[in-house]
Amino acid sequence: MKDLMYLPDVVTLNLCEATCNGCGMCLKVCPHGVFELSGKKAHIVRRDYCMECGACALNCQVQAITVNSGVGCAAGIINGILRNSEPTCGCSDSKSNCC
């Protein structure tokens, strides 16, 4: 099946290729194949598929990646506004098929 893509040109993902040491960790953790490795550096190749989960930034040892991570969840954002806090998802069972 074709990959689903959300809104284009919105994500806050940034990669500093000069800092990157080419370890490949971001390729392993990203669930949407956003990165590719070539010439011993990671490159963003599918930016618009990024869901801002933050896994890549958290697992990059040299902090070459930054992203404003959070839950892309409307109910969570509404909760956040009502409680005057960060968006928090009630998280319906959605993602439980994963291991």
Add this chain to the structure above:
Amino acid sequence: MKHSFLEGNVSISDDVIPLVSTRINFKDFMGAVMVRWGINRDNYRISPGLYAFGNPDQESDVFVTANYKLTFDNLRKNLSGLDGWILVLDTKGVNVWCAAGKGTFGTIELVNRIKLVSLEKFVNHKRLILPQLGATGVAAHKVKEETGFNVHYGPVRASDIKRFIRDGYRADKEMRRVTFGFKDRIKLIPNDFIYGKFYLLGAMAVIFLISGVSSKGFSYKDFSGEGGPGILKVFLAYFSGIVITPMFLPYIPGRHFSLKGFYAGVLVFLILIFLKFTGGNVFEIISWFLIITAISSFLAMNFTGSSTFTSLSGVKKEMKISVPLQIGFALIGTILMVVGKFI
């Protein structure tokens, strides 16, 4: 409570570790069905700690997971025929991905749990296998620093674990991708359906009250005459946002979930018109158009939280445009409906 998945114990020197079955029995199955419908959801957890499966020894792999029973069941049934250890983190009964997002499936909990169970007593290697989606909460290099254990991110789906191990702890591109196919989406519907019940009841109550209004004042006769069809229309709008939109998500035009929900609502509205189910009054027809599409759009927008590819920045951007429109539609629709009664 004694869990039916426990098969006994294994003793390693002085320690007794519970042995779990890799088979899912009828009770596990029924529990899963109920949980999908929101029954007993907050209680569906197991105790954190170390478990054994098969016939493990010091060389066996250690799989890390969450203490949501559905997640735990899904892992152990995919480990049948293997021997090893399962380290269950305390994620407050939440699945791996969501818990990782909240940080409960996280570096600190993993490091503490490794120390708490003295994992090094049971294995003489340093391999931990984590579900890939746990990476949102766990920094592999920090775990290594603190405990010496190497985090290996396994595949996204537990069903790929055996292949992952066979391939020398390597996951191919496809095993690393999150998908969101028809089956994935269908499974979520019952829960979302129950989750949104207050929206449904609220909207139904408003429509019911309005149905009692007429130029002659407030009457119970109108309640019974118009209330029923009104409530049915609200229900169809709910169905459109919570069932139709998720089911046909990739095929409905637009990228914004609220726009997809709007289109689904338009479809429901057109069907109602076709069935001559919207009344003859122009005000009433327009008001139903606005109300049905507003409800459907709002609920479809909420499906962003269940989907696996929406970003926070994107949802914020979507809501800036959609929420004012939804509120406007619902308000104008309600006003027109009342006005229509007096003309």
